[in-house]
Amino acid sequence: MTIADAAEIVAELERLLPDWIDLEPARWQRVEYALRRAEGAGPVFPTFESFIEWVDEDTSAEWVEGEVYFMSPASTEHQDIVGFLAAVLRFFVERKRLGRVLIAPYRIKLPGYAPEPDIMFLAAEHVGRLHQTYLDGPADLIIEIVSPESVERDRIKKYNAYEAAGVGEFWLIDPAHQSAEFYQLKGSRYELAGVTDGIYESQQLPGFRLPVAWFWREPLPMLDEALQSLGLL
Known part of the structure; x- marks a missing residue:
């Protein structure tokens, strides 16, 4: 043309x-x-x-x-999980004064790449990386909700980029397959973290104990129920 x-x-x-x-x-x-x-x-x-x-x-x-x-438009299920998890994390992080929680659309500046994570946590000591419309450098925790059109991008491109950039923790939540994977950075490589009795304990959010079954409930737990479970109410 x-x-x-x-x-x-x-x-x-x-x-x-x-x-x-x-x-x-x-x-x-x-x-x-x-x-x-x-x-x-x-x-x-x-x-x-x-x-x-x-x-x-x-x-x-x-x-x-x-x-x-x-990006393709997000599904209702995707939006529900992002909204629920972001609300719980934001309450936890603010109550503990740990830093900031941000949601899409908000981008990260990485070498040769500007991804738009669904949810990310930035520790208080790293908030200086924040700019008006993007984060300059890695977040401490990134969460991606996998959708059919994002499988390859989330599992390969973003996984490799986040690992190389030093993102301390990376969660992959896949509603279609009811699977949740939690990766923690050990040295320069990600390791798949274990889930004990259905509970995942975050490395980057000390004290945050996530019941993985929450993601597969229909409807999702009420916010006050989740906060009570975490001892925040």
Whole structure:
């Protein structure tokens, strides 16, 4: 596609739907990115800084060595687990004054990669890594809820990137297969941590004892029930 072709597409979109840019920012960014790629041979965003300046809070996307990959919409189950777990973790972390809990869309700047984790914990001594729209460097704990379209990305790309960057703990929650894997960094490599009597004890969150069966309950536990179980209420 040439620049002239791209200009014709934009003109036609403006003719058919004059306010198309304002209606759905995330969709507009996908179209804009495709048009900009068509205009040149190299990466549209060769640096993390150029990507982070362009992407907005309405667009779920990751930057991988100059290329942008847009995320599919999350399922209701995915959103329920993220919301539940983030609420429990945030209460625990704030009560214990351990640091900060952040959720997507919020990105991490790693070498050649800008992933958008579902949930992450940053210890109080590392909050200086936080910027307006991204974390510069590894989190202490990252949690990914696996969806059908993210299996390879979560289990290979992100696993390797988080391990190499020094993310202290990585959880992989897979609702489709009702499996939960907890990896702890030992030296420079991840080791699969054990679960005793259905309870996982976090390395990065001292005192946090997670009943894994919570994830497979329908509906999920009420927040006050979970907090009482953790001794927080």
